[in-house]
Amino acid sequence: MFSKSCEYAIKATIYIAVQSNQGNRVGLKDIAREIASPEAFTAKILQQLSRNHIIDSVKGPNGGFQIDKKEMTRIKLSQIVSAIDGDAIFKGCGLGFKECSEKKPCPVHDKFKVIRNELKTMLENTSVQELSLGLANGLTFLHR
Amino acid sequence: MFSKSCEYAIKATIYIAVQSNQGNRVGLKDIAREIASPEAFTAKILQQLSRNHIIDSVKGPNGGFQIDKKEMTRIKLSQIVSAIDGDAIFKGCGLGFKECSEKKPCPVHDKFKVIRNELKTMLENTSVQELSLGLANGLTFLHR
DNA sequence: AAATTAAAGGATAATTTTGTCCTTTAATAT
DNA sequence: ATATTAAAGGACAAAATTATCCTTTAATTT
Ligand code: FES
Ligand code: FES
Numbered sequence: 001m002f003s004k005s006c007e008y009a010i011k012a013t014i015y016i017a018v019q020s021n022q023g024n025r026v027g028l029k030d031i032a033r034e035i036a037s038p039e040a041f042t043a044k045i046l047q048q049l050s051r052n053h054i055i056d057s058v059k060g061p062n063g064g065f066q067i068d069k070k071e072m073t074r075i076k077l078s079q080i081v082s083a084i085d086g087d088a089i090f091k092g093c094g095l096g097f098k099e100c101s102e103k104k105p106c107p108v109h110d111k112f113k114v115i116r117n118e119l120k121t122m123l124e125n126t127s128v129q130e131l132s133l134g135l136a137n138g139l140t141f142l143h144r
Numbered sequence: 145m146f147s148k149s150c151e152y153a154i155k156a157t158i159y160i161a162v163q164s165n166q167g168n169r170v171g172l173k174d175i176a177r178e179i180a181s182p183e184a185f186t187a188k189i190l191q192q193l194s195r196n197h198i199i200d201s202v203k204g205p206n207g208g209f210q211i212d213k214k215e216m217t218r219i220k221l222s223q224i225v226s227a228i229d230g231d232a233i234f235k236g237c238g239l240g241f242k243e244c245s246e247k248k249p250c251p252v253h254d255k256f257k258v259i260r261n262e263l264k265t266m267l268e269n270t271s272v273q274e275l276s277l278g279l280a281n282g283l284t285f286l287h288r
Numbered sequence: 289a290a291a292t293t294a295a296a297g298g299a300t301a302a303t304t305t306t307g308t309c310c311t312t313t314a315a316t317a318t
Numbered sequence: 319a320t321a322t323t324a325a326a327g328g329a330c331a332a333a334a335t336t337a338t339c340c341t342t343t344a345a346t347t348t
Contacts, residue, residue: 011251109284141248141249
C-alpha cells in the first residue's frame with residue numbers, strides 16, 4: 001500500500017507531534033528508536049518531510065525536529081503520503097495505466113475508483129493531531 | 145497498490161477469459177502484446193497463475209493458455225492477488241507492523257482497516273467473468 | 289521416429305527501493 | 319573565537335522487484 005519510506009514518515013510525524021505537544025523537540029536517534037527504523041534512512045525521510053514543510057528542523061545542540069502546534073491540526077495524512085510516495089495512490093490506475101480515465105477505463109476502473117476515493121477521503125480527513133492523541137493516550141503504538 | 149506482476153496477472157487473466165469465452169486458446173506472445181507487457185516476464189507470471197490453478201496451460205503446437213468456462217465465474221480478483229502478491233493487502237498493517245492486531249494497533253489502524261476491508265470485499269466479490277464482459281463489449285481496455 | 293511448436297524453468301541482468309557511511313553545514317555552548 | 323552538537327547532503331551498498339536470455343520439457347504435426 002504505502003512504501004516503507006512512507007510508513008516511516010507517518011510514524012515519525014506522529015511521534016514528533018506527540019512530543020511537540022509536550023513541548024519537546026526530538027532528535028533523529030530518539031525518533032528512529034521509537035519507530036524502530038534504520039537511523040540513516042530515517043534521516044533522509046525527515047529531510048523530505050522538512051523540505052515539504054510537514055515538520056520543522058533545528059540544527060545544533062538541543063536541535064532536532066518539531067511540529068508547530070497550530071499546524072498540527074492542519075497537516076493531514078494525505079500530505080505526508082503525497083510528499084513521500086506522490087499522488088499515484090490517490091489518482092493512479094489500479095492496473096498501472098499511465099493515468100486513470102473514464103474515457104478509456106481499465107477493467108477494474110469502476111470498482112477500483114470507489115475504494116481509491118474512500119482511501120483518498122480518509123487520508124485527507126485524518127489529521128496528525130488526531131492520530132497523535134491515540135498514541136499519547138496509550139491506545140495506539142509505533143512499534144511492537 | 146498492486147505489484148507490477150500482479151497488474152500483469154490480472155490483465156492477462158481477463159484477456160485469457162475473454163478469449164476462452166470465444167473458444168480460443170491464446171499464446172504468450174498474443175497475451176503480452178495485448179496487455180503491453182514484457183514477454184519473458186509475463187511468461188513467469190503465467191506460470192504462477194497456472195501453478196495456482198487460476199489458468200490452464202497446454203504445451204506444444206496450438207498450445208497456450210485458457211480458463212475453464214465454468215471456473216471463470218468462481219475465480220475472483222482476490223485469488224489472483226493472493227497468488228501473486230500474497231495476502232498482505234487483505235490482512236496487513238497499514239504502517240508495516242508484522243501483523244495487524246486490535247490488541248496493539250498502530251495509529252492508523254481504526255481508519256485503515258475500514259478501507260482495507262472494503263478493498264478485500266471488493267476483490268472477493270469481483271469475478272474474472274464479470275470483468276471479461278466489459279472488455280468483450282468494448283467498454284474497458286487492457287492498454288492505451 | 290523426427291521435426292516443430294510452445295510452455296516451463298534456470299541463470300543472469302537492469303532498475304528501484306531500502307539502507308549505510310562519511311563529510312559538510314549551521315546552530316549552540318564554552 | 320573555538321569546540322561541540324545535530325541535521326543536511328553526497329556517495330555508496332544491499333536487497334527486492336522487474337526484466338531478459340537461453341535451455342529443457344512436453345505436446346503436436348509430418
Ligand atoms: S483506468 Fe484503471 S482505475 Fe481508472
Ligand atoms: S495494526 Fe496497523 S492497521 Fe492494524
